[in-house]
Amino acid sequence: MMGERTMMQEALFYGFSLERHVPSDHMLRSIDQFVDLSGVRADLEPYYSAMGRPSIDPELMIRMLLVGYCFGIRSERRLCEEVHLNLAYRWFCRLGLDSEVPDHSTFSKNRHGRFRDSDLLRQVFETVVARCMAEGLVGGEGFAVDASVIAADAHRQRGVTGTGDLAPISKRAVTEYLAVLNDAAFGGATPVEPKFVSPTDPAARWTAAGGGPAFYAYADNYLIDLKHAVIMDVEATTAVRQAEVTAAKTMITRTADRFDARPARLAADTGYGSAEMLAWLVDKRGIEPHIPVFDKSGRKDGTFSRDDFCYNHETDVYVCPAGKTMTTTGTLTDDAALLYRASKHDCDACDLKPRCCPNAPARIVPRSIHEAARDKARDIAMTDAYLTSRRERKEVEMLFAHLKRILRLGRLRLRGPCGARDEFLLAPTAQNLRKMAKLIPMMQPIPAM
Secondary structure (H helix, E strand, O other): OOOOOOOOOOOOOOOOOHHHHOOOOOHHHHHHOOOOOOOHHHHHHHHOOOOOOOOOOHHHHHHHHHHHHHOOOOOHHHHHHHHHHOHHHHHHOOOOOOOOOOOOHHHHHHHHHHHHHOOHHHHHHHHHHHHHHHOOOOOOOEEEEEEEEEEOOOOOOOOEOOHHHOOHHHHHHHHHHHHOOOOOOOHHHOOOOOOOEOOOOOOOEEEOOOOOOOEEEEEEEEEEEOOOOEEEEEEEEEOOHHHHHHHHHHHHHHHHHHHOOOOOEEEOOHHHOOHHHHHHHHHHHOOEEEOOOOOOOOOOOOOOOHHHOEEEOOOOEEEOOOOOEEEEEEEEOOOOEEEEEOOHHHHHOOOOHHHHOOOOOOOEEEEEOOHHHHHHHHHHOOOHHHHHHHHHOHHHHHHHHHHHHOOOOOEOOOOHHHHHHHHHHHHHHHHHHHHHHHHOOOOOOOOOO
16 A cells, blocks of 8 residues: 655654664764763863853864864864754764754864963874774884875965065964964974965965975874874974974974883885984984985986995095095084095096096095984885885875865865964874774673673
8 A cells, every 4th residue: 555654743742862863883983982071171171261151061162173074074164064963963062952053153262262272182182192002003113204285275376575565464373473483393494485475374385395386385294103004193384394304303202202102113205314313313212214315425427426435434434436545624514514535646646536526636525424324224224124114104195195085184274373283183183083983893782681
């Protein structure tokens, strides 16, 4: 018999349970078991007044932000609409059917105030990292570091040539920019002045790192554990290589201080293979650098390169291809290198002079004071373990691809260094939560006997 649809009639009472209407295999159910926000209220208590109207629950706002970053909802206005309509989102945020969703402006007010003053987002991120370690997802033996350029919320065709031309419309962004002028992660990273400065986000760097047209951007730096690609730390910097190397040091030091995680090896690309960085890893941190050495000593004009000269560690001299010794006076150059010089008398009588120093009276070979660390990195590059590290460090690039393609963070929504930090902390928090939800099965309730 053909059925007939019953027209909806308003009932006086409804028996409705959000718990029953959220699928058991929904991602938020798996994520919820790893979210611990029990300390949020205690951390924020000094930043609230003891009197006045009760505020929006900060745990609710954090849960809503986690929903937005886990599912790529970039707009806070749209996030409020989605939480209002989506039952699973309401369940995760501990909102009943008749509970009011906060206005989108509440997020801006708290972000610019108590969230940043208390560094709450970093505390939430580190709480998730600690949970990953407790679940056994962090090996601690090998780390990898890399950076990716994220476009800033600034029009690429609207720029000024100097900070004196900045318009007053971007007061908060200009204030943040001036506050980080001497910060090693931003203004103090390099003495080179950018070609253009964005009037809406002056701290964003004018860069053509992507290989196409230049644009304003920040660098998102990740330090990951190689066992399951858990993000151990994150740092926002300006989009220059010097700042990224400094960020790597900051993240390694901070991870050791916060979690007592001290890796035996670090995998990275050539951008982190400078002599100073390798020496810092080997001598100060005791970490094996599985990093290609940044070396431009090779010559392409047919003359001898530095590799053709043999260094004697016992006598501290170089031996040239003709067998003559080269000594140094011990004076350092501006690049922290010693210059080893051959005798002019030996070079004039040498048959190899046309292939060695045809345009100079005598050959000079520079040697960095950190050359021992560079030699160790070169030796490691010849091992099978280095090949393994080179393959494993691609996990960082996969995380950045996930960040941009799945979480839709190819362009920042917030402006200024503080806005970049906020987004760069929330996104890896969501990535780590999604990873735990994927790798750790959800505990099933035990049926009653």
